Amino acid sequence: MSRHRIALALPAVALAVALAGCSQSGTTGSSGSGSGSGDDLGLVTDGTLTVCANLESPPNIYTEADGTPVGVEVEIADAMVEKMGLEIEFKEIAFSGLIAALQAKQCDTIISSLYIKPEREEVADFVPYLLSGSGVAVSEENPAGITGFDDSLCGVSAIGITGATGATLLEQKSVECETKGEDPIDITLTDKAADALQQVIAGQADAFMDTAELVGYYETQSDGQFVVVGEPVDSIQIGAASLKGNDALHAALEEAFAGVVDDGTYADILAKWGFESADIANA
Known part of the structure; x- marks a missing residue:
């Protein structure tokens, strides 16, 4: 190699x-x-x-x-x-x-x-x-009760990677939430996936959305502190x-x-x- x-x-x-x-x-x-x-x-x-x-x-x-x-x-x-x-x-x-x-x-x-x-x-x-595809992950405690890329994201805080599809999907979902009369998603962006992981585990954000492979990998490495919820979306x-x-x-x-x-x-x-x-x- x-x-x-x-x-x-x-x-x-x-x-x-x-x-x-x-x-x-x-x-x-x-x-x-x-x-x-x-x-x-x-x-x-x-x-x-x-x-x-x-x-x-x-x-x-x-x-x-x-x-x-x-x-x-x-x-x-x-x-x-x-x-x-x-x-x-x-x-x-x-x-x-x-x-x-x-x-x-x-x-x-x-x-x-x-x-x-x-x-x-x-x-x-x-x-x-x-x-x-893209996936959603939360902390082990999951205080917001998020179940995946669905309406359970309305009104929560979520983090995505700047310029990535996960962030775009969060923005689209936030607009959809408001259209339905729900609160928008409070979206924060970062350039580093590791920072997003730590913010979710520390309770500074309710969810992280990025590639299904990445959030799945971090789940396996987090000793149960970081959990993927729902199914991958947006196959690409x-x-x-x-x-x-x-x-x-x-x-x-x-x-x-x-x-x-x-x-x-x-x-x-x-x-x-x-x-x-x-x-x-x-x-």
């Missing part, structure tokens, strides 16, 4: 977007069977696929204590890059700044639990690689985004993913992480 470098992500000043970044030193390597240089792909760095990612979305994509990127999406990215014959470098970006970073050409692709939505497809081409595809107009890179990513599926690597990765239900190849 490819080794990784996490690079410092600088703000895209021309877009006036604050992009959160951190730096970790490391090495890169690949034993891929592809062309190797990527000269015709318009890469930020020749021979390297630079990936923008929010590395705080376990179990999809996150870091170990030493800063090494891990997760099901990291392994899918590794496998694709090996097919392309390239090295890989991750740039850590706040989720809300991912599209802006891609547009500013700070990276070649986004692989970061990014849902494929019409507004995003206006600026990026996608290679779908996972199925996903996750994909690798490349800047619209770079047809060569999009085609290369598409071909690489097809190769990972065909040789069985994709199925092996999903089985390792318990992600069989997210299999997009057999959907």
